[in-house]
Amino acid sequence: ETVLTQSPATLSLSPGERATLSCRASESVSSYLAWYQQKPGQPPRLLIYDASNRATGIPARFSGSGSGTDFTLIISSLEPEDFAVYYCQQRSRWPLTFGGGTKVEIK
Amino acid sequence: EVQLVESGGGLVQPGGSLRLSCVASGFSFSSYEMNWVRQAPGKGLEWVSYISGSGTSKYYTDSMKGRFTISRDNAKNSMFLQMNSLRAEDTAVYYCARIKFIITGSTGAFDIWGLGTMVTVSS
Numbered sequence: 649e650t651v652l653t654q655s656p657a658t659l660s661l662s663p664g665e666r667a668t669l670s671c672r673a674s675e676s677v678s679s680y681l682a683w684y685q686q687k688p689g690q691p692p693r694l695l696i697y698d699a700s701n702r703a704t705g706i707p708a709r710f711s712g713s714g715s716g717t718d719f720t721l722i723i724s725s726l727e728p729e730d731f732a733v734y735y736c737q738q739r740s741r742w743p744l745t746f747g748g749g750t751k752v753e754i755k
Numbered sequence: 756e757v758q759l760v761e762s763g764g765g766l767v768q769p770g771g772s773l774r775l776s777c778v779a780s781g782f783s784f785s786s787y788e789m790n791w792v793r794q795a796p797g798k799g800l801e802w803v804s805y806i807s808g809s810g811t812s813k814y815y816t817d818s819m820k821g822r823f824t825i826s827r828d829n830a831k832n833s834m835f836l837q838m839n840s841l842r843a844e845d846t847a848v849y850y851c852a853r854i855k856f857i858i859t860g861s862t863g864a865f866d867i868w869g870l871g872t873m874v875t876v877s878s
Contacts, residue, residue, distance in 0.1 A: 649817075680863055682862070682863070682864035682865070684800075684865075686800075691850055691852075691868035691869065691870060691871060692800065692850075692865070692868060693868075694855065694864055694865060694866045697855060697862045697863075697864035697866075698862055698864070701862075703855070703864075703866060704866075735799065735800055737800075737802075737864070737865075739862070739863025739864065742805075742814050743802060743814065743815075743816045743817065744790075744802040744805070744814075744863070745802065746799060746800040746801065746802065747799075748799050749799045749800075
């Protein structure tokens, strides 16, 4: 299966700072990568699909890039509501897989 | 309003069975690919199973093949997960999730999620 490795596991930042999250695939997934945000007690929310396309209603401060095996999610300026866990997910091949997550916490 | 509502979770003994349901509303259910995704307490997300809009294509993660069966009833806007031979490691919140469809086709990304139903496997 395609293993997705997210780094760092935890990112400690202050509101207003820039967050850079990484997702590396064990084999090429082309651009078939999505990003999700999850807050405690809630289901995940789709942020980005096909590596760089923002989902409906997602603010412009969220951006995704990358292709092949290396992908990045950038939050340009953290808002208080952005502190959460972020997951990447590939749909290039079965089984679909998720990364282990990056927790963005308040410093 | 576009919505997914799961039900059927609960406490079950190891080796037992449960049938989860997911009822959709607010969209043309039969046009969408659907999935089950689970999350063990305090852990990350794990994809469980996929079913196409017509129900003819199905996929499972390896550890669940032969134990779990996904199905749907488009007339009732419903999807199901029959879980047999349950193990302690199957304890998780089970979410149903819709795959986002755009004009160029399926994105393989989950754009609508239910709130989940908790399955606890314990003696």
